Amino acid sequence: MTGAAPNAADQVSFERIQEAAALIKGAVLETPCLPAPRLSQLTGAEIYVKYENMQVTGSFKERGALVKLSSLSPDEKAGGVIAVSAGNHAQGVSYNAGRLGIPATIVMPVLTPFVKIAATRGYGAEVVLAGNTLAEAKAEADRLAKERGLVWVHPYDDADVINGQGTIAAEMLASQPDLDVLVVPIGGGGLIAGMATAAKAIKPSVEVIGVETALYPGMWGAFHGKEVRCEGATIAEGIAVRDIGDLTTAVVKASVDDILLVSETSIEQAINAYLTMQRTIAEGAGAAGLAGLLSDRERFAGKRTGLVLTGGNIDPRLLSKIVVRELARDGRLVSIRIDTPDRPGVLGEIATVIGDMQGNVVDVEHHRLFLNVPAKGATLDVTFEAFDRPHGERVVAALRDRGFVVRYLEIGERMD
Structure with missing residues (x-):
C-alpha cells in the first residue's frame, strides 16, 4: 500500500471521472443533493447536502472501490484483492468485491469494533485481525499480499x-x-x-474547501508547507489519517482553494445538528464539512454551499452520548447537586419547585451514606430538562430562594 507517484494530470482527470460515472451508474446510488433550510439558518450560508450516508454500506467509499475493482484484469480478479481498514473502506471493498465475485481479504486492527468486523464479514470478505493499529495491520497485509499474490485496493492514494x-x-x-x-x-x-478535479472542470469559479480535524492536520500541513503532528483520540476516526497520499497531495495542491481545521466540539455539534435538524445520521468524519461552517460562519455567510455528508456509520451509543452532551451545552439538560436535611418530604419539595417552574426531572440520585455527606444530611444529584439556559437558571434560582444549597454539575459527574 505504497503511495502512488504524483503524476496527477495523467492519472486523475475529468475525462476519467466521467468514465467512472458511466461505470458505476446503476450500481452505486446517485444520492440526493437537497437544500437544508434549518442548517442554512444555523450557519448563515445557503446549504445543500449530498447524502452519501444513504449508500448501501453507509458511505461514499463504494464509488472508488467499485471503479478500482472493475479496472482489474480477469487474472487479478480471480487472484483476489486485499485492503487495510477499520471502517468504511473495508465495507466498500468487501461489498463490491462480493458483487463482482472477487475474493477479498480485509486486514483490520484487533481493536476494531465488532459491529464493523461483522458488517465486513457480512459482505463476504475474509477478515484478518492483526495488530493494535492500522500501521501494524498493514504490516500483516503486506505479508499476505506477497504470500497470496493479492492486489492492493488503497483507500485513497489510487x-x-x-x-x-x-x-x-x-x-x-x-x-x-x-x-x-x-x-x-x-x-x-x-x-x-x-471532487476538486471534477468541480474545477465543470465550474472553474467554484471554491473547493477541505476540512480536517485539528488532531490530524496532515493535508493542511502539506498544503501550507508546515510541519504538523497527527495524534490523539478523535470522534472523526474516518479522517484520522497520519500518512496522506502522494497523488492526493499533488492534486490538492493544484486544485483545492483552502483547508480548514476544526475542533472535536464543533464536530460533535455538527453530528447533533444533522440528527436534530435534518433527521439524518452522520458519523464524525461525515459531519466535518458542517463543522467547518460552524467554525467559520463569516467565511461562508450568504454563499450557496454544498456539503458532503460522507458517511453515517456511527456507534449508536456514541451518538446518544453526543446528543446528551449537546443538550447540556445548550442549557436544555441541567445537572445540579443539592445539599438537604435528611427529613421526609424534602425530595417531594424539590420536585415540586422544579415542576412548578415547568422543569422536567429526568434523573435523581439520593446520597445519604457516603462519608462526605453529613450524618443528618443528604445530597441529591438532580438532572432536569429546561426550555433553554435562562429557563434552567430560573429553576435553580427558585430552589435557592427556598433555602437549598445548589451547585451545577457537569453531565455525568458523580459523588467522589
Whole structure:
C-alpha cells in the first residue's frame, strides 16, 4: 500500500471521472443533493447536502472501490484483492468485491469494533485481525499480499479510487449548478482530490474547501508547507489519517482553494445538528464539512454551499452520548447537586419547585451514606430538562430562594 507517484494530470482527470460515472451508474446510488433550510439558518450560508450516508454500506467509499475493482484484469480478479481498514473502506471493498465475485481479504486492527468486523464479514470478505493499529495491520497485509499474490485496493492514494470519488462533485453540480463552494472532509485526500478535479472542470469559479480535524492536520500541513503532528483520540476516526497520499497531495495542491481545521466540539455539534435538524445520521468524519461552517460562519455567510455528508456509520451509543452532551451545552439538560436535611418530604419539595417552574426531572440520585455527606444530611444529584439556559437558571434560582444549597454539575459527574 505504497503511495502512488504524483503524476496527477495523467492519472486523475475529468475525462476519467466521467468514465467512472458511466461505470458505476446503476450500481452505486446517485444520492440526493437537497437544500437544508434549518442548517442554512444555523450557519448563515445557503446549504445543500449530498447524502452519501444513504449508500448501501453507509458511505461514499463504494464509488472508488467499485471503479478500482472493475479496472482489474480477469487474472487479478480471480487472484483476489486485499485492503487495510477499520471502517468504511473495508465495507466498500468487501461489498463490491462480493458483487463482482472477487475474493477479498480485509486486514483490520484487533481493536476494531465488532459491529464493523461483522458488517465486513457480512459482505463476504475474509477478515484478518492483526495488530493494535492500522500501521501494524498493514504490516500483516503486506505479508499476505506477497504470500497470496493479492492486489492492493488503497483507500485513497489510487487514481481509480480518486476518479470514482470525483463522481460526487459531478452529481452535485448537475443537481445544483449554482453552488458557490463545496466543503469536503479530508482524511488521506482521495475524496477531495477527485471532487476538486471534477468541480474545477465543470465550474472553474467554484471554491473547493477541505476540512480536517485539528488532531490530524496532515493535508493542511502539506498544503501550507508546515510541519504538523497527527495524534490523539478523535470522534472523526474516518479522517484520522497520519500518512496522506502522494497523488492526493499533488492534486490538492493544484486544485483545492483552502483547508480548514476544526475542533472535536464543533464536530460533535455538527453530528447533533444533522440528527436534530435534518433527521439524518452522520458519523464524525461525515459531519466535518458542517463543522467547518460552524467554525467559520463569516467565511461562508450568504454563499450557496454544498456539503458532503460522507458517511453515517456511527456507534449508536456514541451518538446518544453526543446528543446528551449537546443538550447540556445548550442549557436544555441541567445537572445540579443539592445539599438537604435528611427529613421526609424534602425530595417531594424539590420536585415540586422544579415542576412548578415547568422543569422536567429526568434523573435523581439520593446520597445519604457516603462519608462526605453529613450524618443528618443528604445530597441529591438532580438532572432536569429546561426550555433553554435562562429557563434552567430560573429553576435553580427558585430552589435557592427556598433555602437549598445548589451547585451545577457537569453531565455525568458523580459523588467522589
